[in-house]
Amino acid sequence: LAKTTQPISMDSYEGQEVNITCSHNNIATNDYITWYQQFPSQGPRFIIQGYKTKVTNEVASLFIPADRKSSTLSLPRVSLSDTAVYYCLVGAQKTGRRALTFGSGTRLQVQP
């Protein structure tokens, strides 16, 4: 499985856009990129998944450059409730039957 590297922590203020970048230099051709969010004492929650270019849903956008060696999770106008740990995962299936390998994640702290 491709190894991922993310910043350990980030700080932001309410209303700002937050971009979290993940490096995955060894991503394989059939790997997808998936981001999860985890609040304290809760299980991870799926945010977004993509293969290339840009993906957008109601909570975030995912930008993937052509070489796919990195990806950026963009959270528009964060609020205090977005304070959480964000994990970038890379895997051969769309979060399927194989277990997920979680890296260290990025701890986002949103200030008022």
Next chain:
Amino acid sequence: GAVVSQHPSWVICKSGTSVKIECRSLDFQATTMFWYRQFPKQSLMLMATSNEGSKATYEQGVEKDKFLINHASLTLSTLTVTSAHPEDSSFYICSASLQRSGSYNEQFFGPGTRLTVL
């Protein structure tokens, strides 16, 4: 849809006792479930893969005789921590795999179980 529950949400027990944690897929059938463990300020670490009707596959370093996994039905997997010790205190999280139409599957996580061994 696609909700996974865990019971109990937290448990405190004495050293040497056994604790059973249940993981249920509430509105779908899951042939594959996964058990993770998470220590404070750390990431999730896979413990084992549980397939309905067969023996679980344990990750290296996870004692199968200590962490008993039973996946007797398509909606229930249980993790029993036998003879628990303080070092087993952790946050245990399960996930269940749901097969969507077509070829791919999605994983959904339970809310976790906080185990504290005194």
